Amino acid sequence: MTKIIKYILHDIFRNRILLAYVVLLSLSSFGLFMMNEDVSKSLSSLLNVLLIVVPLVSILFTTVYFFNSYEFIELLVAQPLRRSSILLGVYCGVGLSMLVVFWLGVGLPVILFEGTEVGWYFLLSGSLLTIIFVSLAFLASVLTRDKTRGIGISLLTWFYFTLIFDGILLMVMFAFSDYPLEKTTILLSCLNPVDLARILVLLKMDISALMGYTGAVFEQFFGSAIGIGIALTVMIAWIAIPLLLALQIFKNKNL
C-alpha cells in the first residue's frame, strides 16, 4: 500500500490544477488578511472560502483524478494486490496531497495572521472537510464507470451539502416554528458536515450571539468539551462511512 501511495503522490504533484488551487487559496487568504485590519473579519470572510470552495475543489478534483487513474487501477488489479489496499492506497495518496495543498494555501496564512485557538479550529475544520469530501468523491466514483456521471454525482453531492440541505433545514424550521426546535437542529446539523464545520468555527469566533436563541443552545452544546468531542466524532464518521461503503462496492466491482 505504501508503494501505491508513493506512486500516486509522484503523479499528483506534477498536476497543474493542484498548483493552480494552491495559488488560488493562498491569494484569497493573504488577500483577505491584508485587506482587512480586523483579523477576525478576514477570518469570517475566509470561512466562506472554507465552506464552499474547499469542499467543491476536494470532491471535483478527487473524482476527476480517480477516473483519470482508472487505467492505473485496472493495471494494479491484475497484480497480486488486494483490492482494498489498492483503493486505500489511491485514497491516502489523494487525501494527503489535498491536505498538503490546503495547509499550504490556507494553513500558512492563517497561522501567520491568526495563530490563536480560533485559527487552529478553523484549520482543523478545514482539514476535516477536505478529507470528508475526498471520501464522498471516492464513493461517487465507484458507483459508476462513466466519468461524466461520476462528476455529476459529485457535483450534486456538493450542491446538496452547501445549498439544498440548508434550504430544507430552513423550511423545516419555518414550518415547525411554533415548536421548540433547538435540540432538533443540533441533531439535524450533524447530518451535514459543512454545517458542523461552520458551527465549530463560528462558536469559537464568539459571534454566536448573532444567531439568537438557537445560537445560545448551540453555544451551550458545542461550546462544551463533550459537544466538541461529539461534533468531531460525527465528522470522523463522515470520513469513515463513505470510505467503507466505497471499499465494499469496489471489492465486488467488475473492472
Add this chain to the structure above:
Amino acid sequence: MIHISELQKRYGKIEALRSINLDFDVSKVVALVGPNASGKTTLIKCLLGMVIADAGTILFDGKDIAGDVSYKKRIGYMPQIGRYPDNMRMGYLFRMMKDLGSNRVFDKFDEELIEAFGLPTMFNKPMRALSGGTRQKVSAALAFLFDPEVIILDEPTAGLDPLASELLKQKIAREKAAGKLILVTSHIMSEVEEMADQIAYIVEGEAIFYKTITEIKSETGENRLGQALFHLLHNRI
C-alpha cells in the same frame, strides 16, 4: 493447474458465461477460440479476479481463488487493449511494475522481450505518445516480466508487426518448453495451429468442445485447422 467448474457470470441481462467447465495443465498452450462476445475475455478476467463470477469455482493449484490474491503472483497477463497511465514514461512504468512485484521473482526479471522488441530506446516517451502496436509490445513484455508459471495472453498478436509477432511466438514456444501453462485467445486460425496444443471452443458462454488440434484434424479428416473447425461446427448445426 487450473480447474474451472460451473463458472457463471451475468452482466445485467446478458449472460456472459453460462457454465464453463475446463481444466488447464502445465507445459501446454491452450487456445480459447470462439466468436466475438462469446465470453473469452470475461473468462480470463474471472481467472484474474478482475471480474467476480456469480457462481462456480476456479481452483488454482487446488486452491479456490475467491478472496485470494497471492495466486496472481504466478500469473502474467497481457490484456487485449493495454491501457496505461497517460503521463507515465515507459521506463518509469517498467521500474514501477518491478518495484510493485519485487517479491514475485526468485532470481531475476525476465527482460528478454523488452530487449527483443527494442523498447529501451523508447523509455523516455510517455505512454500516451505510443502507437497501439508499441503498447501491445509493452503489455507483452509485462506479461513475461515476472517469469510466471501461467501466462495469459488476450489476442496477443493483434496489432503487432510481423517481426514482433514472430518474436512473441518464439517466446511462447520457449516458455512452453520450460513447463509453463500458456492461455491464448486468437481469431487467426493459422496462428492458433502454429502455437497451440489444445483448443477450447467457446460459444455463448459455454465451452462446446475442448480437444487437441491433432484430434480435431483426425476426426474431421481435414488438413487445415480453419477448415476442420468449420467442418466440426457445421455438423453440430
